[in-house]
Amino acid sequence: MADLSKNIITVNNITKSFTASKGIFTKGEQFFAVDNVSFSIKEGSSLGIVGESGSGKSTIARMICDIYKADSGSILYYNKDIYSLSKHEYIDYRKNVQMVFQDPNNSLNPKLKIKSALIDGIKKHITKERAEIENILKNLMDMVGLPYEYLERYPHEFSGGQRQRISIARALSINPKVIIADEPVSSLDVSVQAQILNLMKSLQKNGITLILISHSLAVVSNMCENIAVMQKGSMVEYGNTDDVLCKPKSEYTKNLLKASEYTMIK
Numbered sequence: 001m002a003d004l005s006k007n008i009i010t011v012n013n014i015t016k017s018f019t020a021s022k023g024i025f026t027k028g029e030q031f032f033a034v035d036n037v038s039f040s041i042k043e044g045s046s047l048g049i050v051g052e053s054g055s056g057k058s059t060i061a062r063m064i065c066d067i068y069k070a071d072s073g074s075i076l077y078y079n080k081d082i083y084s085l086s087k088h089e090y091i092d093y094r095k096n097v098q099m100v101f102q103d104p105n106n107s108l109n110p111k112l113k114i115k116s117a118l119i120d121g122i123k124k125h126i127t128k129e130r131a132e133i134e135n136i137l138k139n140l141m142d143m144v145g146l147p148y149e150y151l152e153r154y155p156h157e158f159s160g161g162q163r164q165r166i167s168i169a170r171a172l173s174i175n176p177k178v179i180i181a182d183e184p185v186s187s188l189d190v191s192v193q194a195q196i197l198n199l200m201k202s203l204q205k206n207g208i209t210l211i212l213i214s215h216s217l218a219v220v221s222n223m224c225e226n227i228a229v230m231q232k233g234s235m236v237e238y239g240n241t242d243d244v245l246c247k248p249k250s251e252y253t254k255n256l257l258k259a260s261e262y263t264m265i266k
């Protein structure tokens, strides 16, 4: 069970810069995609990261998963710097912090049946025992609401919503402690969005720590206890979701609130 007193992920003053190739910066100019951002997440809790396009949300997610290295600052997994974990600890951290991407079409190998895509991680991290693997696969398909027989299908044989369920099943297959979902529903139909969000909510009830990146304040306010608001690489607001949305401190958050559907549902 989740221990709410423990910080599972802590991010201290992380910074990441890139060299501009296009957009608002001059070509070749260095800019900060993420500038001195800090926050921490308790085991079993949920953090929503919102902010306009290009504000650095995905870059933060990628640094937490070690897809990008931070230029400076530190990322702690249970108070240990991920850049100085032993090999064994690093494998454990990578297993326990799983990412679900915005577009399930790009995150599943089109040449692999779903079963093969799921089995590799299970064999590597959980068990090589056939009967146990079958059991895990059955539970996973149940959990994400897909028939067991669909395991024999290829990614192109699914709808977008079903593919996103498969991506979630794959992330869950190795029993992670943290799911980082980067815009998990924005490529999906509105009716399917609700189903996927409900699925994420049920995972959270089972003790999984959730980092949810979304453009939508409505989604985050509904799903997450805490919220971070990003603007141009900086975190302009961070705290309990209700506090932040009821009494926003920054002008940026106020404007975001005004522009969002959040006002309509509260």
Ligand SMILES: Nc1ncnc2c1ncn2[C@@H]1O[C@H](COP(=O)(O)OP(=O)(O)OP(=O)(O)O)[C@@H](O)[C@H]1O
Pocket (backbone or CB within 6 Å): 018, 019, 023, 033, 051, 052, 053, 054, 055, 056, 057, 058, 059, 060
């Ligand atoms: N690998 C990269 N090389 C160069 N620039 C990058 C790279 N990754 C991200 N960036 C830039 O860093 C900035 C932040 O990007 P990021 O993807 O984190 O934004 P975001 O908040 O996730 O946006 P969106 O809501 O559109 O997904 C953007 O200006 C982006 O172009």
Ligand SMILES: [Mg+2]
Pocket (backbone or CB within 6 Å): 057, 058, 059, 182
């Ligand atoms: Mg993004």
